[in-house]
Amino acid sequence: MKTQYLIIGAGPTGLGAANRFKELGMDDYLILERNDYAGGLATSFKDDNGFTWDIGGHVVFSHYEYFDDLMNSLLGDERLEHERESWVRTSGTWVPYPFQNNIRYLPPEARWDCVQGLLPGNRPEQPPTNFGEWITHIFGEGIARHFMNPYNFKVWATPPELMQFNWIGERVSVVDLKMVLKNIIMERDDIAWGPNNTFKFPLKGGTGEIFHRLGDRLKDRIEFGQSVVSIDPDAKVVTTDKGTKIEYETLLNTGPLDTLASQWLTDRDTAMGDAAKDLVHNSVLVAGVGLDIKDESDRNSRCWMYYPEADSPFYRVTNFHNYSPNNVARPGEQLAFMCESSFSDHKPEKVDELMDRTIAGLVNTTMLDASRVDDICTKWELAVDYGYPVPTLGRDNALRAIQPRLEAKDIYSRGRFGGWKYEVSNMDHSVMQGVEWAERMVKGTPESTYSWE
Known part of the structure; x- marks a missing residue:
């Protein structure tokens, strides 16, 4: 079996790349998918009692016109739109999200603890060197103690001191002391922050319905039940657990980058293998x-x-x-x-x-x-x-050691775990990583969503 472009994984990134190839008139591509369904981490399941479940809390919001148009073509009117209502459970009460903007809901002692940590002179002035220090530098000891530190350890399963903070961007609302005090005194809620303050969701089938429909468009180019076991980058041959061998010219990987770098390649690159040890996930x-x-x-x-x-x-x-x-x-x-x-x-x-x-x-x-x-x-x-690619202190150096070596072998790795950058791994980001890669291959246009540099 031969193909010009071989794609590993029929998740959002792989399907995004294949769909863009189809739109551009490129028909020499193939997707390998280890499961018997499309969607990857954006799949949904119906249990034996008729309940539908996603793999975590996915919502549809977008930074891209292309992604919006794609969702329109896939779902049409078969979706619902919601205004986000999120809360934090702490100190025996509920606090609207973002926590740091709504601490008036806390009991008086905890409320004062948070305000005191924000007062002039109470936050460290030296530049932070890790996410743990950044939390205290931005939010003070009180907010760090009541929410930021315990929550972030709970979600990342990694001490914040082992993480960088350059990933944050629009992911975390920072804090303004004047605004905090005004919200307390005026008894005002501040809940509209963030790119997902409104979001859409499929009417039926969960998030997976989106990628079920997209997979159906491309089903003649997807080989299901094919799990990669090795990649020979010199011969440009991928072998699966079923013994299938596929020759390719260019490869897009959307599976875990650490597995690609340390296990799948037949010519083990010591530098890549060592760097892969710094790619951490929960x-x-x-x-x-x-x-x-x-x-x-x-x-x-x-x-x-x-x-x-x-x-x-x-x-x-x-x-x-x-x-x-x-x-x-x-x-x-x-x-x-x-x-x-x-x-x-x-x-x-x-x-x-x-x-x-x-x-x-x-x-x-x-x-x-x-x-x-x-x-x-x-x-x-x-x-x-x-679950999540963790933005550790060593992540960026690892990507700089791995990605250019792969690209020199005509192997590109994109997506939530293929690219290993949490800050661009929302659903829209993931689809667009595939779309932009396909456009780069066919039209030579540069990618804008993902960069390892």
Whole structure:
């Protein structure tokens, strides 16, 4: 089997590249996908009780006209639009997101603790050298203690001191003391920050419906059930676990970059292998808990909630019944809590106990009344080995050591784990990494979303 362009992975990046090839009239390409479905980490699953679950809290918002047009062509009117309502559970109460802009909701002592940390002279003045120092430098000790430090360790499963802070950009709302004090005194909420303050979601099928439909457009160019085991960059041959060999001219990898650099290549490059050790990721258990009785409390009408404290294992819970009524088996009559817990060597978890701890955490954080545990009608879980690419202190040097060596061999690596840059791994970013790579191959135009330099 031969092809000019071989794409590893039918997730958002791989499908984005293939779709753009098709639009540009390039028909000599092939996608290898290890699963029997398209979508990658943007896949959705329906459990045995009729509930639909995503692999984590995906929402559709965009920085790109191309992505917007693609979503329109795939979904049309079959989608819903929501205004984000997010909250933080801490100090025995609920604080609107962003936490740092709404600390008036905290109990008085915690509120003062946060304000005191922001006062002149109380924040470190020396430039930060890591994410942990950046948190204190920007937010002060109080906000760091009540939210930023415990939450970030919970989500990344990596100490903030081992992470860089250059990735932040629009990911984290910084803080303004004058605004904080004004919000407290004027009893004013500040909740509109961020690019996802409004978002869209498919009417049926979860996030995976988007990529199911896109995969259908390209199904004659996708080889499902083909897991890569080796890449010979000199002969330009990829071998799969089924013994299939595909000759290629140019390769796009959207699988984990560390696996590509340290395991798949037949001519092991010591420099790449050593650099791959500095590519760190966490793992995530997604636990879906469905209830048979509708609860009209305001906390169940929210979009998602963040949990920095130790009374629950999860860092985020999504009210998935609010994204679309069709995410539950009986729309309007059931609840669907989608809970995410991270784990790593820095934060080990007994994964087989996380579902029970998740249910206990829902009770502890008032999401679920203890008397209603018997109303749980479905429990679904999926452990994801590669959850988030962690922006560690060594990441950028690792990418600079790996990516140019690969490109010299006509191998390009893009996407959430192919490119290993969290700051450009939203759904729109991931699709556009593939689109822009395809345009670079066919038209010679430079990529703008992804750069390893």
